[in-house]
Amino acid sequence: MSVPKAPSRKEGLRVLVVEADVRDADLLLQGLSRQGYVTLSATSGAQALRSHDDVDFVLLDLDLPDLDGLEVCRSIRSVSETPIITVTARDSELDRVLGLQAGADDYLVKPYGFRELLARIEAIMRRVNRQGPPSRVAVHQGLRIDADARTATLDGKPLDLTRKEFDLLFLLASQPGTVLPRRHIMAQVWGDGWSPRGRTIDTHVGTLRGKLGSSEWILTVRGIGFRLGCP
Incomplete structure (x- = not known):
């Protein structure tokens, strides 16, 4: 990919x-x-x-050394509306479909022109700016979690949650009915500093069930992970 010199546009976009x-x-x-x-x-x-919360836009290569890029894309999209363009050498129709289904806003195949990339970024940001800032509130049954305000209530009563409990509950509540694999949860809530084979997730799930007042709020799917239930 060649990068031409051009006047600064000074968008300030992160x-x-x-x-x-x-x-x-x-x-x-x-x-x-x-x-x-x-x-x-x-x-x-x-x-x-670990870094996507601090930016306005993500350019994501799908061929990464630790996680498949599609998994990363799904993980980001599960908790955020941050625009994503996948940038990859995978160029089949199926690859494009899978990338868009994973939550990418656009799909760009290597090698590509730098001016085309800029045009795609600008087109997506024009659409995002027209739509206004996304809401990061998850509502399920009597549960309401506001990720921006960092508040969680059940039937109007506040829940006293630790930071990780809050992040875990919001992740589950943002995709009610969807089974989230342990690896996905660990990567999204704890980053790469923990082993999915440990009891970290189970401990936090157990504590959350107690604070929510029912084990039916978070269901275990044996051999896969967890999903939000309907008590």
């Missing part, structure tokens, strides 16, 4: 570049910086999951 190839990442970061974007970089899926 862009996370998730790219395992050092050369491609450097070219992309330099090009975006010249255009006035504020850039951050990640070389793995775990780093991307």
